[in-house]
């Protein structure tokens with residue numbers, strides 16, 4: 001399958017060499033067989049044989065800065081705050097919702113998620129939810145650690161960290177076994193706002209350090225913790241439920257694209273870039289100018305869990321009217337506490353370097369959020385095609401039109417059918433997709449419509465089959481990762497399969513894509529995963545599709561605007577093709593899945 005995935009994406013000579021390497025690896029009695037045996041042994045004593053390997057490879061050993069490179073964001077519908085109290089009221093209401101949601105998680109009262117779409121109906125592992133408010137990604141010199149707090153059913157002292165003007169405040173949300181109500185929360189937020197206004201008490205924007213590369217942040221942190229004041233402050237942040245970032249107005253027009261940018265990096269040091277703490281999984285951003293959303297540290301859970309949580313919160317805020325009495329009186333609650341920092345000259349130097357790095361990231365990100373209104377998944381379903389597969393093929397066509405070739409592509413496929421399952425990869429740049437995009441490049445005189453639609457069908461079928469393989473634990477990326485990592489663990493020489501150039505190419509995902517569906521008026525986006533790549537997040541709805549495309553400006557190869565413009569053209573062409581020829585070319589039983597060989601594993605069985 002690896003050879004099939006790569007054959008058409010690399011030069012022929014290279015492929016010949018790789019084929020020999022793969023055959024040697026897979027030969028009876030060879031290294032592959034040995035490692036596979038070891039992997040099977042591992043599966044006997046772990047709930048999920050790939051989870052730790054995957055977590056380290058995907059996140060914890062990645063040294064890149066979290067903003068843009070790793071942390072996805074959810075951008076809320078723009079809010080119209082007329083005054084500061086409007087935004088604080090919104091924040092208090094949101095925090096109430098967060099506390100409600102957390103008590104559902106703690107009480108194991110969230111309804112179990114079931115798979116939708118392909119192979120619908122299977123219950124999904126709920127483990128990721130337990131990590132939403134209890135995790136912390138601790139930076140390390142070589143690798144980070146995902147730390148988990150114990151969650152309890154009993155209400156105990158719990159706090160949120162509120163970031164305001166780059167200062168951090170402890171907002172206790174459970175005091176004397178009682179959860180603060182919305183009015184209390186509002187009062188406390190007002191107090192925080194006032195405290196943040198006192199210029200003489202302002203401390204350096206320490207949060208900027210968390211926006212740096214992980215090794216640099218680990219180094220800075222090791223200096224920071226030498227002082228006990230700093231240790232206490234770090235401890236409070238590391239043990240909080242989440243952050244609520246009360247942002248200053250950004251001064252930019254509130255378009256979807258600008259709000260996405262602000263959410264991804266805070267707009268840099270002169271805006272809200274320092275008003276963050278990137279190690280914490282959930283940072284709820286409430287901008288005075290109505291730019292709101294969530295920044296998410298990705299290692300503990302997937303975008304789908306983020307969507308479930310944020311959909312709950314938006315519904316909560318719509319369905320449960322704010323319980324604030326008009327004016328909040330001074331309460332007897334203890335005042336929120338400002339976190340103190342002792343900044344040595346060394347820390348100042350680290351801060352300057354982090355600020356500089358963030359500014360470069362801000363300048364570099366090229367983002368385009370766009371709503372394609374030509375049609376949505378309803379039209380695609382009427383063609384008896386999988387909407388997700390269709391969008392993936394459209395993305396391949398777009399890339400081909402822009403760059404004249406196809407590249408290794410990542411599409412996240414949920415493997416939550418398995419205990420502790422996260423994702424595997426659907427390699428969407430299939431040979432079938434290449435045949436289709438090449439045919440679409442030809443003028444209709446050369447490639448007749450019936451052939452094009454046949455190739456589209458074949459490409460969609462190949463994509464759908466791969467999806468089914470991936471969601472049932474039969475894709476290749478996690479498996480290869482497992483074989484590679486177990487060899488490392490056993491201190492064996494790196495098998496040639498993994499030192500081969502083709503392998504490096506195969507995991508350099510120039511196109512990194514993900515479907516994050518929501519019916520709420522919000523959208524998810526993230527940055528590219530390689531310097532010359534695109535991040536493409538999409539949400540197919542009934543009559544439209546939202547695309548969030550990102551790339552880096554300093555790559556001469558990429559342009560988000562060009563990509564999106566080309567994509568819109570491709571989607572229209574594909575629609576025309578379907579309308580023109582689908583009726584004649586459609587297979588007799590087109591709803592039938594074409595995956596006769598796919599082995600569907602039993603519910604709940606091990607990955």
Ligand code: COA
Pocket residue numbers: 116117118119302303304380381382383384385386387388389412413414415423467471514515516590591
């Ligand atoms: N004809 C008509 N309808 C079809 C069809 C066909 N041939 N094939 C699929 N459909 C329907 C489905 O029944 C489904 O209907 P629904 O909207 O009523 O539920 C709908 O089209 C969507 O199905 P499809 O487009 O095939 O995709 P999917 O929902 O199965 O999603 C993945 C595919 C890969 C996106 C999904 O399995 C997955 O893994 N999602 C998680 C991705 C993720 O983790 N993202 C976050 C990463 S941070």
